[in-house]
Amino acid sequence: MKAMQARVRKLLEENKIDGFIGLKMEHGHPAPFMFSRENLGEMETLVVGDVRYPLNKALLKVSGQYPDLTFGVMVRGCDERGITELLKWNQLHRDRVIPVGVACSSELAQLCECYKPYPSDWVVGEKTEGIAKSKRLQKIEGMNQKERLSYWLNQFNKCIKCYGCRDVCPMCFCEVCSLEDRNFILTGKLPPENPTFHLSRAVHMVGRCIDCGLCEEACPSNIPVRTLYKKINEIVKEYFDYRTGESSEGKSPLNLLGEVTLELSDVNK
Amino acid sequence: MEYKTVLTTCGYCGCGCGLYLEVLDGQLVGAQPCKTDSVSQGGLCIKGWNVHEFVQNSERLTKPLIKKDGQFKEATWDEALDTVASRLKKIKEENGPDRIAFLTSAKCTNEENYLLQKLARAVVGTNNVDHCARL
Numbered sequence: 001m002k003a004m005q006a007r008v009r010k011l012l013e014e015n016k017i018d019g020f021i022g023l024k025m026e027h028g029h030p031a032p033f034m035f036s037r038e039n040l041g042e043m044e045t046l047v048v049g050d051v052r053y054p055l056n057k058a059l060l061k062v063s064g065q066y067p068d069l070t071f072g073v074m075v076r077g078c079d080e081r082g083i084t085e086l087l088k089w090n091q092l093h094r095d096r097v098i099p100v101g102v103a104c105s106s107e108l109a110q111l112c113e114c115y116k117p118y119p120s121d122w123v124v125g126e127k128t129e130g131i132a133k134s135k136r137l138q139k140i141e142g143m144n145q146k147e148r149l150s151y152w153l154n155q156f157n158k159c160i161k162c163y164g165c166r167d168v169c170p171m172c173f174c175e176v177c178s179l180e181d182r183n184f185i186l187t188g189k190l191p192p193e194n195p196t197f198h199l200s201r202a203v204h205m206v207g208r209c210i211d212c213g214l215c216e217e218a219c220p221s222n223i224p225v226r227t228l229y230k231k232i233n234e235i236v237k238e239y240f241d242y243r244t245g246e247s248s249e250g251k252s253p254l255n256l257l258g259e260v261t262l263e264l265s266d267v268n269k
Numbered sequence: 270m271e272y273k274t275v276l277t278t279c280g281y282c283g284c285g286c287g288l289y290l291e292v293l294d295g296q297l298v299g300a301q302p303c304k305t306d307s308v309s310q311g312g313l314c315i316k317g318w319n320v321h322e323f324v325q326n327s328e329r330l331t332k333p334l335i336k337k338d339g340q341f342k343e344a345t346w347d348e349a350l351d352t353v354a355s356r357l358k359k360i361k362e363e364n365g366p367d368r369i370a371f372l373t374s375a376k377c378t379n380e381e382n383y384l385l386q387k388l389a390r391a392v393v394g395t396n397n398v399d400h401c402a403r404l
Contacts, residue, residue, distance in 0.1 A: 019270065027276050029305045031289055034272035051304050058291065061298055062272045069270070162315045168301065218302060220312030 003123045004074070005046050007100055011072050012037050017098050019062065020072035021055045023047050032058050034071075048074070048124050050108045054214055056082045056170040060091060067093070075099040077130075078112075078212035080119035081245020082170050085210060088252060091173050103127050112213050113137075113230070116246075136227045137234070152228070156198045158221040159191040165215035165225050166201065171208040178204070198225070205229045206236055207252035210245045270294065276303060281316040282375040282402060288313060290321055297321040361393060370397035 004022075011017045012035065024033035025047045032053045035046060059073045075083060083099055086092045101122030109117035113134040118127045140148060166172050166179060178200055179185055185192055209229040216226035236242050239262050240253040274289035287306025291299035300321045304311035323329060333349035334341040344352075360368055371389040373382045386398045 019272070021272070029276060029303060031274045031276060031303075032272075032291070032301075033274060034270075036270065038271075053301070053304065058272065061291070061293060062270075065293060066270060160314060162313060162318060164302070164313060164318060167318050217304065217311055218313075220309075220314065 001046070001048050001124065004048050004100065004102070005043050007123050008035055008046060008072060009040065009043050011098065011100075012040060016070070017072040018066070018069040020074075020100070021059050021062065022072075022074040022100075023049070023051070023053065023055075034058075034062060048102050050105060052076070052212070052214065052217075054168055054170040054212075055079060056086065057168075059097070060086070060170075060173060063092060063096060067096070070096045070098065072098045072100055074102060075119050076102050076104050076212075077114060077116045077118050078210050078245075079170070081116075081210035082212065084245045084248055085171060085208065085252070086173075087248065089173070112211070114211065134227065134230050136224065137230050140227060140231075152198075153194060155223045156194045157191050158223055159194075159197065160221055161190055161192045161197070162220060164218040164220065168214045168218040170212065170214070171205075171210060198223075198228070201225075202228050202232050205232050207242065207244055207254050209233055274301075279309075279313065279317045279320055280376045281314075281320065284308065286313055286317050288317055288320065297324055357393065366394035367397060369393055369395055370399065371395075372399055372401060374401050376401075 008020045008022065012020065018036065020035040022033065022035060023030040024035075024042065024045045025031075026033075026045065030047050030049055030051050030053075032055060035043060055073055055075075056079055059071055063069070063071055073079070073083075080099055080101065083092065083097060087094055087097075099119065101119035101124075103118035103122045103125030104112070104114065105125065106128040108114075109128050109131065113131045113136065115130040115132060117130055118125070140151065143151060163179065166177065179197065184200075185197055191197075209232060211226070211230060211233060213226045215229070216224060219225060233244060236244065236253055240256075242250060242253050244252075272291070272293050274291050276287065276289055279286040279288050286309035287303035288300050288309075289303055290297055291301065298321070300313075300318060302309060302311045302313040302317070309317075332343045333346060335344040335349060335352055336342075357369060369389075371385055371393075373385045377385070382400075389395055389398045
């Protein structure tokens with residue numbers, strides 16, 4: 001924590017950044033906040049813990065307002081993948097973002113079943129091994145097609161259409177959202193079209209989902225959407241050889257143009 | 270340049286979910302659930318997620334309106350309260366207190382709701398008290 005505070009203070013004092021999006025302990029809760037040269041005295045309230053907020057989303061809001069300024073942001077492995085993709089999608093400018101890393105605790109890494117629970121560089125935490133295959137996903141893959149379909153339909157039936165999964169998502173930056181298309185998703189109807197609503201969102205997570213899991217944490221109905229998107233990421237890796245947020249090289253799958261032939265091997269499983 | 274979040278409680282219903290209002294340079298730019306809130310535990314419904322929208326909405330009413338000659342006209346609070354009080358009094362005298370009903374709100378505190386039912390029962394003399402959550 002002290003190391004993070006010292007790094008941020010230095011970046012601000014040396015004018016490397018104009019603001020730092022992190023978490024501030026206030027009223028006993030860690031809350032998103034921007035530290036700046038104007039509030040350096042509050043640096044001791046900067047905290048790092050296992051509670052996570054969509055800081056990249058806050059960064060998009062602030063940098064959108066101040067495109068000529070440079071901002072620091074606290075990043076974990078997932079957030080760094082997010083920055084990589086947001087740069088590719090031209091939502092951020094490379095010279096205008098300075099990430100300051102946190103390596104996740106092994107408890108958090110286990111909870112997330114994260115394949116890379118640390119960014120490329122970090123000032124807080126210790127590197128813990130990533131989890132190659134999600135047990136939650138394996139459990140669902142163990143079902144036959146009929147069981148799997150009924151499992152997901154039952155899960156999606158719990159949806160209260162709060163749009164929390166989309167609203168919290170640091171990778172959802174579209175100004176027009178197909179989940180609000182009234183011809184497609186009817187208003188005043190609960191649960192929303194099943195499975196259209198959730199599968200549409202899942203498809204739009206191709207090349208976007210950085211597996212931060214904030215969607216699932218925000219879901220008041222406890223729908224395991226993260227597991228669904230983990231599967232999406234697996235498919236994207238298998239068929240497009242693309243791991244979202246891993247590299248600044250390579251085109252995001254939904255940006256590929258031209259003819260692509262894909263063979264789905266296990267559709268009848 | 271300032272970006273901060275303000276911890277507050279959702280005013281839309283009686284659940285009292287904890288949320289943060291995001292403030293950028295004095296303007297509300299978003300709301301998000303407080304993940305460490307003991308009541309809502311990081312979840313919100315669609316109303317909570319959009320709670321910031323009405324505050325700065327240009328269509329928000331900021332002054333009382335009184336309908337005169339079929340048209341709503343801006344009025345002072347004194348005028349508005351006098352109109353309501355005299356009309357309620359007239360209805361009570363002419364038709365009895367049970368021709369009046371009170372509708373309270375989840376956006377008020379327990380104490381405010383208590384005061385309203387007290388006004389209904391003790392001042393007007395009716396038990397016709399209901400709540401917006403039934404709608």
